[in-house]
Amino acid sequence: MGGKTLFDKVWDDHVVIPESEQTPAVFYIDLHIIHEVTTPQAFNMLRENKLPVRRPDLILATMDHSTPTVPINDLSVLDDPAISAPEPAKQIRQMIVNCEEFGIELHGFGDHHRGIVHVIGPEIGATQPGKTIVCGDSHSSTHGAFGALGFGIGTTEVGHVLATQCLLQRKAKSMAVNISGKLQPGVSAKDIILALIGKIGVDGGTGHVIEYRGETIRDLNMDERMTICNMSIEAGARAGMIAPDETTFAYMKGRDKAPQGKDWDTAVERWKGLKTDGDARFDKEVSLDISDLEPQVTFGTNPGMVVSISKPIPNINDLSFNKAIDYMQVKADQPMLGTKVDIVFIGSCTNSRMTDLQSVAKMLDGKKVASNVRMMIVPGSEALKVQAEAEGLHKIFTAAGAEWREAGCSMCLGMNSDKLGKGQLCVSTSNRNFEGRQGPGGRTVLASPETATASAIAGVIADPRDYI
Amino acid sequence: MEKLTQLTSKTTVLPIDDVDTDQIIPARFLTTTTRDGIGKALFADWRFDAQGNEIKDFPLNAPDISDCKFLVAGRNFGCGSSREHAPWSLFDFGIRAVISSEIADIFRNNSLKNGLVPVIVDNDTHQWLLANPGAEVTVDVEARELRLPTGKSVTFPIDNFARHCILEGIDQTGYLMQNIDNIGQFENNRMWQP
Numbered sequence: 162m163g164g165k166t167l168f169d170k171v172w173d174d175h176v177v178i179p180e181s182e183q184t185p186a187v188f189y190i191d192l193h194i195i196h197e198v199t200t201p202q203a204f205n206m207l208r209e210n211k212l213p214v215r216r217p218d219l220i221l222a223t224m225d226h227s228t229p230t231v232p233i234n235d236l237s238v239l240d241d242p243a244i245s246a247p248e249p250a251k252q253i254r255q256m257i258v259n260c261e262e263f264g265i266e267l268h269g270f271g272d273h274h275r276g277i278v279h280v281i282g283p284e285i286g287a288t289q290p291g292k293t294i295v296c297g298d299s300h301s302s303t304h305g306a307f308g309a310l311g312f313g314i315g316t317t318e319v320g321h322v323l324a325t326q327c328l329l330q331r332k333a334k335s336m337a338v339n340i341s342g343k344l345q346p347g348v349s350a351k352d353i354i355l356a357l358i359g360k361i362g363v364d365g366g367t368g369h370v371i372e373y374r375g376e377t378i379r380d381l382n383m384d385e386r387m388t389i390c391n392m393s394i395e396a397g398a399r400a401g402m403i404a405p406d407e408t409t410f411a412y413m414k415g416r417d418k419a420p421q422g423k424d425w426d427t428a429v430e431r432w433k434g435l436k437t438d439g440d441a442r443f444d445k446e447v448s449l450d451i452s453d454l455e456p457q458v459t460f461g462t463n464p465g466m467v468v469s470i471s472k473p474i475p476n477i478n479d480l481s482f483n484k485a486i487d488y489m490q491v492k493a494d495q496p497m498l499g500t501k502v503d504i505v506f507i508g509s510c511t512n513s514r515m516t517d518l519q520s521v522a523k524m525l526d527g528k529k530v531a532s533n534v535r536m537m538i539v540p541g542s543e544a545l546k547v548q549a550e551a552e553g554l555h556k557i558f559t560a561a562g563a564e565w566r567e568a569g570c571s572m573c574l575g576m577n578s579d580k581l582g583k584g585q586l587c588v589s590t591s592n593r594n595f596e597g598r599q600g601p602g603g604r605t606v607l608a609s610p611e612t613a614t615a616s617a618i619a620g621v622i623a624d625p626r627d628y629i
Numbered sequence: 630m631e632k633l634t635q636l637t638s639k640t641t642v643l644p645i646d647d648v649d650t651d652q653i654i655p656a657r658f659l660t661t662t663t664r665d666g667i668g669k670a671l672f673a674d675w676r677f678d679a680q681g682n683e684i685k686d687f688p689l690n691a692p693d694i695s696d697c698k699f700l701v702a703g704r705n706f707g708c709g710s711s712r713e714h715a716p717w718s719l720f721d722f723g724i725r726a727v728i729s730s731e732i733a734d735i736f737r738n739n740s741l742k743n744g745l746v747p748v749i750v751d752n753d754t755h756q757w758l759l760a761n762p763g764a765e766v767t768v769d770v771e772a773r774e775l776r777l778p779t780g781k782s783v784t785f786p787i788d789n790f791a792r793h794c795i796l797e798g799i800d801q802t803g804y805l806m807q808n809i810d811n812i813g814q815f816e817n818n819r820m821w822q823p
């Protein structure tokens with residue numbers, strides 16, 4: 162028998178009852194992250210069936226999706242229609258009630274660790290190598306950056322995990338993505354993952370769990386690895402993983418929920434075994450050399466519709482392509498460079514972490530946001546906000562004319578008050594450029610924090626290499 | 630969950646590839662805490678204009694839409710966000726099966742848990758269905774078969790367990806609860822604790 166992949170190892174360690182032809186595996190979950198949007202119906206299911214939550218201690222609860230990004234010192238602020246619509250406000254209140262009723266600790270307003278689900282897990286050290294991590298949110302793949310198996314689930318499955326700490330699962334196939342080469346200045350991890358999606362397509366990973374491998378990956382810091390794993394779902398994959406190494410352990414050490422003292426040493430020993438064996442086989446392999454990679458920008462309405470910044474939009478001329486460029490008001494054979502920008506959004510579970518904020522600050526220092534642009538900078542968590550302010554980054558942002566807001570998903574998905582207006586063009590560091598994703602009629606161009614910042618300064622889509 | 634053994638109905642066709650769940654139901658409709666009436670939000674930004682009027686030529690606004698219980702969609706239908714509101718809204722609207730050459734993982738999984746049958750077919754069958762909106766077809770879950778009015782029939786893959794649950798109208802939480810002792814043992818015998 163051949164060796165095991167990293168995914169095999171984590172999978173095998175969590176099988177309660179193996180799968181058979183007739184039934185899927187009963188599969189154990191170590192960490193369940195919950196938020197206000199995809200859980201209310203699951204809690205209702207528990208009530209209807211008079212079921213308790215099996216392991217409240219393995220749940221990390223927060224509020225991020227429908228929360229406003231202004232300070233909420235008191236819940237009554239939510240009744241102000243300028244701050245929140247009534248439905249999201251109700252959802253937020255329901256989350257508080259649900260957590261209280263079922264004995265779950267909630268990182269709510271005023272909590273240092275309130276923030277985007279996929280930012281706070283790693284931040285408090287709950288995300289650990291070898292764990293199975295789920296959340297009613299597809300970007301749960303982010304946690305794979307630590308060698309965990311993280312994947313998104315629906316609300317019925319949220320109910321399953323609340324009640325039993327398990328899911329019914331069939332094992333996915335495995336896919337290796339081998340990345341080689343050194344990143345050029347001005348090019349970042351976001352550009353790597355956008356280029357990969359452009360290469361394999363938005364369904365290139367369907368049915369698979371990706372493992373990102375190679376020297377390039379080893380050289381990346383944890384924030385960059387999270388950016389890459391985060392967008393695995395945009396390539397259609399169920400999850401994305403990176404084997405843990407010294408970079409991983411250094412990041413985790415001393416965090417609240419990370420093992421301490423002797424337990425830490427034992428854990429690190431165990432984690433060191435979490436890598437793909439030399440003789441293991443993947444179901445599929447892809448390679449990408451990023452030595453000459455340029456900054457990437459999307460031109461269409463899915464993340465696979467992406468081009469290098471110096472290149473023109475391709476000319477594909479099929480129904481989906483034409484619908485996309487029509488919606489985006491761009492033209493085939495023309496470059497994205499120079500397109501007028503209305504909003505620049507720095508944030509989301511893809512790019513709202515410390516190193517993202519630092520590189521934005523470095524580029525903005527002493528510069529001004531163009532007068533036609535509204536630039537919003539939204540940290541991924543309250544803790545990040547505090548940390549960024551301790552470094553004085555907020556002063557650079559506000560001096561440049563950018564808005565510095567409270568933590569949350571914000572303009573990533575157009576369900577709180579941060580939304581694009583019809584026709585507005587936003588250069589966004591988030592992960593989805595679907596039609597209307599950031600607000601009905603809004604046009605999203607996905608890019609790295611560096612490209613987004615350069616575009617904020619220029620007022621049009623700009624090449625970050627001219628601004629560093 | 631509603632039982633479904635087999636169903637014959639007309640198709641409605643949405644010939645776009647990579648339709649994501651943000652189109653199926655835009656995020657602003659996810660602020661609900663129940664599932665009631667969620668079909669109203671289905672494809673809201675493609676069905677209605679900014680004033681809330683129906684967009685005439687959108688397939689789901691056709692006058693005979695209530696006779697169409699099957700949606701034939703372009704490749705990679707349901708990609709993007711894991712929102713279960715997507716299959717909920719399709720089901721509430723009256724759709725009982727989504728037919729395509731490729732259906733995204735999480736959406737497919739969520740659909741099966743709600744009695745919405747994901748039917749994956751070969752390219753030729755897909756092309757025929759795309760070219761023949763309103764065709765009367767049969768989705769036979771029992772036989773794992775899609776039958777076309779041309780007399781052609783093709784099998785489609787469906788997980789044994791999910792098929793069993795749809796045929797019997799079984800809710801999967803109950804099945805997991807039956808295994809709760811095994812889960813307890815697993816927790817006690819682990820080499821490490823999360």
Ligand code: SF4
Pocket residue numbers: 225226277278279298300509510511569570573574591592
């Ligand atoms: S930031 Fe965006 S992608 Fe990430 S969890 Fe929030 S809504 Fe989802």
